[in-house]
Amino acid sequence: MPLPQFNNRPVRSHKRSRFDVVIVILLALGIFAEATANAQAGGVIGATSDVNIRACATLDCQVIGSAALGDSIEITGDIVDGFYPVRWYGREGFVFALYVTPPGEAPTFIEGDDSCNRVALVFNIGIGEEPSQSIVDTLVETKTPATMFPMGWWAAAYPDYLTQLDDAGFVIGTHGDQQLFLTTLSDEAIAEDISNSVSAIEAVIDRDIDQYFTPYAADTDLRVQAIVSSLGLLPVGWHVSANDYGPAATEAGVYDRVTDNVYPGAIIEMHLDGPATEQSTALALPRVIEDLQEDGYEFVTVPELTLPCVV
The missing domain is CATH 2.30.30.40 (SH3 Domains)
Incomplete structure (x- = not known):
């Protein structure tokens, strides 16, 4: 039985060399400084x-x-x-x-239009524990859209799981390659980590990734966002976190953090490979989906959430 498709994105040709070329140009020509000069x-x-x-x-x-x-x-x-x-x-x-x-700024997307009750689930992937199958099953069975942000090392370690996510039609962005605090790195090291992640993910899904990025441990600043943007990726953040990445995460904690803090336009950040995922997020997710839908919320992808509400 074919899996439901959660977005209408075209399947693009696999062109990993595009990012490799972009990185070389950025570093060789000093595009980060040039972008600032152009913006003036x-x-x-x-x-x-x-x-x-x-x-x-x-x-x-x-x-x-x-x-x-x-x-x-x-x-x-x-x-x-x-x-x-x-x-x-x-x-x-x-x-x-x-x-x-504009001059002196860098793009980042943290929340959508609040004039309609849309929310987006995002899953940052790369903690390193065994990924949850029950979370994927819940999303597929309930036909709930979600946006996935795997790390590059994780894509190489779990290619079958990532292929399953892509085959189901989930939007696939990047969470970087390694567990690095980007604000502590040089421009070149940031660009290299992101480039490596894109190459690793695209090698598995055999297409261009969707052009969205989340930083490891939410570690970002204006400089990181500017570098990410100049690579053709939209930096994504959030105000609602399930706080489910550690061993102390519980079902009740995940449910309460999400439902107590959700609002129209919210991005809800979760994980599916944490040490307590099966005892926390995997159990809370069906209730979160059902109860938010009963409250009038519609689940959409991050690309959909970036667009204005349709009146």
């Missing part, structure tokens, strides 16, 4: 490989152009309905603000 004259496209320029500030408006990762673009006004008004090669238009970096 306007914005820079980041956190994605390319972004559409539209004739008006809605996602269904006519596309009049496409700007690539690292392109400079002039921001001509304040955000309108989630879009920056821009000027690009003499053309006036609008670009989704999440992918335009």
Whole structure:
């Protein structure tokens, strides 16, 4: 019986060399410093490989152009309905603000539009214990979307499990390669770790990863976010954590932390390979899903949560 598909993403061709080339260019040309210099004259496209320029500030408006990762673009006004008004090669238009970096800033996505009751489950993977099959079974059986963030080393260690996640249609981002505190590393070391993770994950799923990143131990800052963005990945954070990564995690603790703190637009962070996962998150998850749905919440993927609510 085929597994349900949780998103309509196209299956892209496997192009691991794209990231290897990007890393070489970033380091050889000093793109991190260059991005800052470019931003002084306007914005820079980041956190994605390319972004559409539209004739008006809605996602269904006519596309009049496409700007690539690292392109400079002039921001001509304040955000309108989630879009920056821009000027690009003499053309006036609008670009989704999440992918335009103004001077002195870096993109990060922590929560969605709060005008509708959408929430997103994310699972950071790479603690190192045996991954939970019951969590995947719950998500599949209840047809609940989720966004997975495996580490690169973990992808190599558990290829069959990662393939199962991808075959089920879950969005697959990256949680970095090794358990490193990125804020303590050099620019080059950060870029290398992320590049290695992408290569390892793509080697298993045989396609480009989805362009989203979560930092190990939530360790991030403006510099890390800028580097991640310049690699074409959107940094993702959260305000609601199940706090389920350690041996003391319990079913009641996970359930209470999520249901007591959830709100419209929330990203809910969980793990599926912790030392107490089967006694905590695996047991709490069915109740979390059922009770939040009864309260009117809709589960969506992170890519879906980045978009405005549809009225």
